[in-house]
Amino acid sequence: MKKVKLHHRINLLRQLAPPEEAPPRRARARQLSHAVTVLLLAGIAALLAAALAVQFARRAPPCPQCLLERAGLLLVGVGLLLNLRTGPRPVHYALVLLAAAFSACVALPHAGAYAASLDPWMLATALGAGVLAATMLGFELRYPTRAAAARPAGTTTRALFVLLAALAVANLASVTVECGLSRCPTGAVARYRPPGA
């Protein structure tokens, strides 16, 4: 009797489950995931490069919170790189979501105080990355693509990785010069403040 009931339940579940996904839709979801990942990585790299350029142009070291914002955005980049190298998975989007939430939390108090600096852009990028990661996480759960192997690294992927790694090294050098192995100077906050802010 139990077996019949179980069989009946399985049949019912099969009827309720969505039909097998057509391969083109899965392929489209995969293409979309790749495009979003590359777009986000390019945006993060451009913003971090702009932050470094502003830092050198003003000859002012960034404040510790600004360094933390950059670290958060680089962490978003790590999650996206995982997506590119090992294929899209829900856990990668979850990591991106975590890092984006952290970045937004750090950037939020700054964005209002220093509206003339890059902080509002940092906040907008973090929020945008979070929203896109949440959307892609939904897509990934609905149309799972993890069965497919990761794409081989193309020129764009390699260029983005080299750019992000170079930015991470430049930021590490900047942090080492500014803070060393001790606490970062809090006076850097005042030095970072843009004129007129």
Next chain:
Amino acid sequence: MMVLIFVLLLVSMLTAWLGRRRLTVSLFLITLLMAALWFWHQGIPASGLRL
């Protein structure tokens, strides 16, 4: 501590490129935890926020 955060970040970026998924996830979480601790102890007081 900030230097250590960036070193861990760089290492996790390299492991992500090498395709070491579990190692990258572990390093990522450790880095994020350290950054959050730093923010809690130094970043929030320095930014003038009161929680």
